[in-house]
Amino acid sequence: xxxxxxxxxxxxxxxxxxxxxxxxxxxxxxxxxxxxxxxxxxxxxxxxxxxxxxxxxxxxxxxxxxxxxxxxxxxxxxxxxxxxxxxxxxxxxxxxxxxxxxxxxxxxxxxxxxxxxxxxxxxxxxxxxxxxxxxxxxxxxxxxxxxxxxxxxxxxxxxxxxxxxxxxxxxxxxxxxxxxxxxxxxxxxxxxxxxxxxxxxxxxxxxxxxxxxxxxxxxxxxxxxxxxxxxxxxxxxxxxxxxxxxxxxxxxxxxxxxxxxxxxxxxxxxxxxxxxxxxxxxxxxxxxxxxxxxxxxxxxxxxxxxxxxxxxx
Numbered sequence: 001x002x003x004x005x006x007x008x009x010x011x012x013x014x015x016x017x018x019x020x021x022x023x024x025x026x027x028x029x030x031x032x033x034x035x036x037x038x039x040x041x042x043x044x045x046x047x048x049x050x051x052x053x054x055x056x057x058x059x060x061x062x063x064x065x066x067x068x069x070x071x072x073x074x075x076x077x078x079x080x081x082x083x084x085x086x087x088x089x090x091x092x093x094x095x096x097x098x099x100x101x102x103x104x105x106x107x108x109x110x111x112x113x114x115x116x117x118x119x120x121x122x123x124x125x126x127x128x129x130x131x132x133x134x135x136x137x138x139x140x141x142x143x144x145x146x147x148x149x150x151x152x153x154x155x156x157x158x159x160x161x162x163x164x165x166x167x168x169x170x171x172x173x174x175x176x177x178x179x180x181x182x183x184x185x186x187x188x189x190x191x192x193x194x195x196x197x198x199x200x201x202x203x204x205x206x207x208x209x210x211x212x213x214x215x216x217x218x219x220x221x222x223x224x225x226x227x228x229x230x231x232x233x234x235x236x237x238x239x240x241x242x243x244x245x246x247x248x249x250x251x252x253x254x255x256x257x258x259x260x261x262x263x264x265x266x267x268x269x270x271x272x273x274x275x276x277x278x279x280x281x282x283x284x285x286x287x288x289x290x291x292x293x294x295x296x297x298x299x300x301x302x303x304x305x306x307x308x309x310x311x312x313x
Contacts, residue, residue, distance in 0.1 A: 061149060062148050063150075063151060064089070064091075065089065065090070065092065068096055076153060077091055083276055111143065113174055119140040121180075148283055149191060151279070154174040155193070158209070172223045175223040176223075176226035182234065188282075190235070190237070191279055194224055196242040237279070244271070266300065
């Protein structure tokens with residue numbers, strides 16, 4: 001076929017469609033225009049655009065973000081705040097940021113790891129023996145009561161935590177407490193940010209700094225197991241991103257170097273948008289009488305494909 005007989009749709013196709021086609025065929029991440037993808041993805045995935053006035057009123061939900069001040073947690077909080085499908089967002093952190101733009105929608109809850117564990121123990125005790133809980137007041141109410149979707153974005157570094165044990169306490173212990181609270185509150189969805197390479201059932205957990213990548217993988221696998229054990233009757237969505245682009249202010253040293261060297265990365269805004277979109281779809285299904293999806297695990301490649309596909313919407 002000569003060039004003048006080809007359809008104009010292929011001759012004058014917008015540049016971003018060629019970029020997306022190269023991405024989908026090659027299976028790589030380098031062709032995604034990362035500078036504009038995050039903004040377009042968050043709008044199209046999380047349902048932030050105003051619906052037509054003639055559209056049927058959609059059900060609204062209540063969400064909670066545990067670890068709302070980290071890079072991914074803050075991105076989740078922003079996506080949920082801007083989504084019309086969520087009427088209230090509980091922001092749980094050691095020092096939750098106050099919201100001036102949506103004060104009626106964001107409910108900050110200050111809880112450190114000890115307080116989170118204390119609330120989880122009290123909630124688990126109350127749910128297992130309601131008679132005893134009625135006779136004695138709970139020392140700390142369940143902050144996830146009435147929440148539909150619980151997003152957990154807890155994580156630290158070994159250097160920031162101070163030791164391997166302290167790191168485990170945050171990345172595994174914090175997730176276990178959040179999962180126990182979600183189970184006691186009967187939240188329909190538990191959504192967890194894990195990591196690529198998470199290793200469940202890892203018997204060897206080397207604490208030497210040189211072998212920290214193995215310890216890190218074991219910790220992420222153990223956190224996933226804690227979430228699955230606690231949330232038996234709920235949907236559990238686990239996300240395993242690879243290299244995360246947290247933004248210049250919150251980027252970690254090794255991550256900053258890797259991104260500058262051109263290694264494929266995933267913006268936290270894109271991860272958050274995919275998580276929020278998945279949560280809306282799952283809650284819509286469950287609330288309308290559909291069966292729970294159970295455990296769903298999405299790896300780095302699948303997350304990026306969904307984020308890239310959102311550019312077409």
